[in-house]
Amino acid sequence: MSSPLPGRLARLIRQDVQSMHAYAVQDARGLVKLDAMENPHRLPTQLQEELGRRLGALPLNRYPGPRMDDLREALARHAQLPPGYALMLGNGSDELISLIAMACDVPGASILAPLPGFVMYAMSAQLQGLKFISVDLTPDFELDERAMLAAIEQHRPSIIYLAYPNNPTAKLWDDAVIERIVQAAPGLVVIDEAYQPFSSRSYIDRLARHEHVLLMRTLSKFGLAGVRIGYLMGRRALLAEIDKVRPPYNISVLNAETALFALEHEDVFQAHARELRAQRQVLIERLQALPGVRVWPSDANMVLVRVPDAPAAFEGMKARGVLVKNVSKMHPLLANCLRLTVGTADENAQMLAALQACL
Structure with missing residues (x-):
């Protein structure tokens, strides 16, 4: 790929970076946005007003301070972190993935992950100069x-990296297989539980069995995608080393206070998650009734489907006001697949109508 930069500037930027494509965010203005696994529920008006007053009183002239410790403690309680384990904050899971690669960048280091999977695992390896090894899932998206x-x-x-459940397939892989992979691993194993609010299982109860396992979560699917809070859990000594490469003040006071507020009202977000799990089941049943559509089980707030012509269905749904994710070009196993975010009952009905019209 030729660089659009003038020669003297192009020489300053790594060639592999110039050959990369930036992470694409689709323009969703005017559309029903069901492409990014966001929680569709907003805070009730009363809580929005309460949060606004709380954020307005923050000392924005000061760097983040002890409230970061409060947030770590609140997240540890929320996750039921085992004794002797620590928790590290990131600006979303994306930053944590980059920091893990940075901390482990020793000569000969490499990162392994199954594909199709979350694109940031491979991207973090490339940007840090580590070798990335991929292993294809089975045709039914199992390990x-x-x-x-x-x-x-x-x-x-x-x-x-083992996503639990996986993105974009929404599969929750077999625990016995995961344990055998964990036992065989010569280095770190990062269990990525980004979709934990919608999953039927968590690895948290098994975390203390293995000193080399890290558990990563985010508040994005919890309902705070715009707040950008990720957190990494593991043995205290191991987390202390990885935390050394974290930038100072990587979490803003606004984001931290919003997350603390949300955790204080955890019951509201848990109710939203229960509603989305119920809507997911309704959506799957209705998708299964559509001719020519294959639907996979889901333990996340998304559903993977295969249709006769994914690009045409994607464009047709978009023309009808519904934005989903066309993942058909991400990996050969995803041929003609769309990833559908689970929305509200009304949003799901619009999505189904748009998809049916395209079929």
């Missing part, structure tokens, strides 16, 4: 245990 164990034995990766 290929034999291939994973063979890749671990051959490459001895420093970091293995």
Whole structure:
């Protein structure tokens, strides 16, 4: 790919960076936005007003201080963190993924993850100059245990990412297979629980069994995608080393206070999650009734479907005012697949109507 930069400027930027594509965010103005696994529910008006008063009283002239400790403690209680374990804050999970790669960037280090999966695992490896090893899932989007164990034995990766459940497939992989991969891992295993509010299982109860396992979560799917709070949990000594590469003041006082406020009203967000899980089941049942559509089980707030012509369906749905994610070009296993975010009952009805019209 030729660079649009003048020669003297192009020489300053890494060639692999110039060849990359930036992470694309679709323009959703005027559309029903069901492309990014966001929680569709906003705070009730009374809580919005209460939060506004609280944020308005913050000393914005000061750097973040002890409230970061308060947020770590609140998240530890929320996650039921085991004794002897610590919690590290990130500006979303994306920053944590980058910081883990940075901390583990020793000669010969590599990152392994199954594909299709979250794009930031591979991107963090590339940007940090680490080798990235991918292992394809099975055609039904399960972990290929034999291939994973063979890749671990051959490459001895420093970091293995296992999304629990996975994005974009929404699958919750077999626990016995995950445990065998964890036991075979020569380095760190990061269990990514971004969609934990909608999942039927969590790894938190098994975290204390393994000193080399880190558990990563985010408040984005909890209902605070705009607040950008991710958190990483693991053995205290291990977290202390990774935390050394974290930029100072990486979480703003506004974001931290919003997260603390949300955790104080956790019951509201839990009710939203229950509603979305119920809507997910209704959506799956109605999708299964559509001719020519294959639907996979979901433990997240998204549903993966295969349609006869994903690009045409995507454009047709967009023309009808509904924005979803066309993942058909992300990986050969995702041929003709769309990823549908679970929305409100009304949003889901509009999405189904748009998809049916395109079929």
